[in-house]
Amino acid sequence: MKHWFKIFCGLLLAGQAVTAQQAFTIIPLGVKGGLDESNLSSYLLQPKGGTQYICLDGGTVRAGLEKAVANHLFNGNAGDVLKRQVRAYFITHPHLDHVEGMVQNAPDDSAKAIYGLPFCLDVLKDKYFNWQSWGNFANEGDQPALGKFHYMPMDSGVSTPIPNMDLEVTAYPLSHSKPGRSTAFLVKHQDAYLLYLGDTGPDALEGGGNLQKLWEAISPIVKAKQLHGIMIETSFPNEQPDKSLFGHLTPRWLMTELAVLEGLAGQGAVKGLHVIITHRKPVGDNEATIRRQLEQGNTLGVKLIFPEQARALKL
Template identity: 50%
Template sequence: MLKRVCLIGLILTACFFKGAAQGPELGFKVIPLGVKGGIEEDNLSAYLLAAAGTDQYISLDAGTINSGIRKAIKAGILKGSAEEVLKNQVKGYLISHAHLDHVSGLIINSPEDSPKNIYGMPTVLGILRDKYFTWDAWANFANEGEKPQLKKYTYTALEENKEQPLAGTGMTVKAYPLSHVNPYQSTAFLVRNQDAYVLYLGDTGADAVEKSDKLQKLWMQVAPLISEGKLKAIFLEVSFPNEQPENLLFGHLTPKLFYQETKALGQLCKAGTLEKVSFIVTHIKPPAAKEVLIRKELKEGNRNQLKLIFPRQAELLKLD
């Protein structure tokens, strides 16, 4: 009997130390609250991102919030009421730029939200402060700008290539500028959970079209992480099919330009490593016929066999 008790004790001890050695989970989970660009106001750019094994989310952009949360609850990938998820599980917002299809959900849901941070580059926060959260346009739920300031939201400015914590999530972020109809800017966010990373790009044009070097500089920053196997996924937009004239791209990508940029990235990475990264294709614009064409052109142009993911609203993605 004593031997049996000792054996059980040894097994339990081994299991404990194995779990302790493993530590917190690497990787991420993503819940798309909205995936499209354009006119579908109940399905606009917003992705809940959390460290694997947690329900402490940062929202990557905030075009659609409540509608996406309700659909995710119905699908069984979020638990609780929509109010509980918004107030308790969404810990803050990373806003790439202040176009309405990326911030309208944040603004509309602000009366029902809980205190939290809005993270962004200073120019982005300035637009939220001076154009949206004003008493003429809505109400000032933030801690800066027109008075009275309701101080529900705290504007938290990001600096280029400086790592900053995302409160309540256990994750950190670095921000990098993008060109979105030069000289206007959007933002890329490099989010870290321990030794794992994801890269989210807001709306962006190709360097050649934008007469910019923003993407090349970003690729130089993240290529070492890809070569080391640490970057799990890249969220990258494709808004229009290849037939769209360059003068009507308005700071967006086509499948052809998508592959032009990923080729430039691949040239900076160790051979065979870019193919291990998941490319989450975002911001596809309606109508349905063009969406079908964009997917077709992306699949046909995928000569390097990149791992393409077409996210769907309220369908869980695991990145590990």
């Protein structure tokens, strides 16, 4: 009897360990890198045990929430979810396919903070919320400033606690056609991490070494098996000429960069790591080709995930 009791307890503890490993829920509101305005880069993220979300980029908001409600991921309607459960936006860069939904829905949104590096918030202030492109629903800029959104500039490499959410977020600059024109957000919940990258090209083409610096910063948590996933773009298939990437990655370049990360974290350190492929350009058969080339080139053994709009991920 004692033998079977020990086995039962072992299985129970193993089950608890598996449960404890999940730290984040991600609900993609949009996954594509252009063209389809109803499915552009935007991801809700919730820490385990939480009830509120942050929104990583805001290309598509309401259309994604409507599909999430239809898929029974939320109760109520899309507008109520946006107002009551989405606490803040984290914007990687101000290109339209990453901010359109946030800007468009501002009149019916609730009060929120917009976090980002200063270059990004300056463009939102000067080019979008300026009473020419759109009303100024923020707390700074052209008057009258309606004050619904509050700009929260982040310092590169400095952890920022998110009030009442048991989350900390650190911003790192990325290169996107120009050095420092995009952002990666490292999200921390207790001892678990998730890395979300905005648009970026490889260091070999972009210069500046921003990905190298990012990989150096996260390699200790990769080595410690605390990183639950990397959300990173692959916009074009390998056939896209380097001169026409415009600050984006291909499957070959992504695997090259992940190999740099493995070199820093140790041989085999990225094997089994969740790598969520974002920002696929929906031109022709690009998406299918990108998927095939990533799977064929995955000599590092990462776990590739291709997110779908309004389909939850548990990491």
